[in-house]
Amino acid sequence: MITRDYVTYLTSNSILIGAEVDKIIAIVLVTAVLAIAVMRAKRSFIRAVTDEIAARDLSRFVSPEIANRITHAEQQIRPGDGDAVNATVMFTDIEGFSSISEKLSPKELATMLNEYFTETSALISRFGGVITQFEGDAMLITFNAVTPDTDHALNAVRTALAIQDLSERRIYSHGSPLKTRCGINSGEIVIGAIGSESRLTFTVHGDNVNIASRLESLNKEFGTYILATEDTMRACGNHDDIPKWEERGDVTVRGREKSTKIFSLPPLKSAPRVLQQKSDSPITSRD
Template sequence: MSKRAKLVSPFVGRRTAGAIPDRVQEVIAEFEADSERLIGWVQFGIGVFITLLYFISPRPSDALMQQPVPVSLAIYLAFTALRLFLSYRIRLPGWFLVISMLVDIALLYGLIWYFHIQYGQSAGFSLQAPTVMYVFIFIAIRALRFDPIWVISIGAIAALGWVGMTFYAIDAAGMQAITRSFVEYIQSDRILVGAEIDKIVAILVLTIVLALALARAKRLLAAAVLEHVEREEIRRFLPADVERAITQSPVAVVAGDAEERDAAIIVLDIRGFTKFVEASEPKRVVEALVGLHALIVPIIQRHGGIVDKYLGDGLLATFGATSHSQTAAADALRALTEIMEVSAHWSRDMAQEHGDGSLRVNGAATAGPVVFAALGDEFRLEYTVIGDAVNLAAKLEKHNKVEATSALTTQATYDLARIQGFPATEKATPRRNCQVAGVEKPTDLVVLAA
């Protein structure tokens, strides 16, 4: 499937405007509200420009107050300012936008109509006013909003208005004012019907082309907004570093993609949780887990780690796995010691609130080479870490029960963390030659929390 097909496919065939999620439509509506404010500023700027142009342009020596142009411009500027003010306070309703377009075209055609009076010529002279070019500007401005209906509306108003201007000129000047000579049309105030038809056709063609372009653009906008909203939602289920690894990859991620890094791992688990689950309602269990995660996840993130996965009542966090870090071991031990302090308070609160004094968070941290890899198949992938450091952290977490401790690390990890800036603490006590289940050789450990 081509990139274009992938982009528009969510809205081809099976999706209609009504099928777009409400939150996506809300985002699009807010975007269009911003566009309406931009349109308001552009129209206000055009009004100011026309006003300045009128006052600096040569004109007959008639008294200024006898001419309606300054009054019309003042009214238009006031209306445009009001429209701009309201666009920041409310979402302008459709009927107000229609009135606004009518005012825009009425002002423009009013200036054009007055052209022949200002210069003392017949009505046909107004049809040659260069101000008619602003019609295309007013139509183009509506393209700033990704909705073709407004371009079609102002294009239709402009085309019908020019038809009316043409008939007025013919009626006012008489049929004798019509000519078939282009030269005579250019050199006099005679009316060339074909030239006016050309203007009307140009207005309609511009309107149709812009409307078609906006219809296509709106579909792409809706697809882009939907993709953005979905990505924001998915991002909540992925660590930021993992999300960046996926989206910033120069090629599509496939199963088996892997990078080797020196990283640190934390594994946490809740002792006594099985008994708590058996004695509690599911809602209470979920609330307990969510409350604990709300405490420890920010600690992990603050020290540069990410939660790789939630493991039922535990979790696995990594430091320096998704991106290179020179302080991964130190960061992991800082996070683990802080988590132990916070979780101790959580355990006491749970005991006081629910009488579950057996709940206790255990943890372990290790450092070493790992592989940050994409696992799965072509339909579903998951980034995770693989390596001896990961396995050892899981085994050490379970070994807390044997040592009657809350948090453990290896002597090698502790020494590396000290080199990376982890401060010495009295709570860190070594235990030599410990036999950890699943580990062949005795391991020197360091107790971070008893």
């Protein structure tokens, strides 16, 4: 029996039209709210998974630290966005790379470089460095620019020494070792995005970056493999696993008017001590 009387509805088996309408409306509203909540949750989940996949794929082309910084930025990164930090920069370059590459096919050259970068990257990561940029056979490596490192100068020097040890022990697919020159400098740099709105690169720049690059090239003139500035030398302090610095005098690097006092490090005789600073299992050669 259908009724419009609320008292009759409560005291009998009658059906109150208004109450049933209210039930239908409530069910529809709750269903709609739940549907919207599920859709939003699904979108958030898909977005989170997509961001994770994007960060993972991006980290194959730039360092994982930089990829994480880009994908988790609170707002869109724009040209010129950057932070000034006190860090250590190291440039590396393979000695005689042009002569080596002209003797190899493109596939053989790519195989050799992949071997080289795989092993040097492991050393760089072990000492807290971040490969900010690849350029041919050269690398731009930073310490304390992307990830915090209070001993950034010392760890940069330890990385350079470990790379020298690796170049002495390792024979690559082309049948020879790969000697590596390193230029190191410490000081204030800027890390951030450079380029246009449509194309950006995340890198470091500043006068101290340029000095490190010039020092790498100066190794050719001095017949050395590790050159560093006085700022880096003093920041390292005295440690048993670091050889004695050799002063190379004041030089005016290309593009600067002010001279820079530079130092070199001789080959490390007890290399395993450096390699074990951050790991209990030293790298083994594949000679």
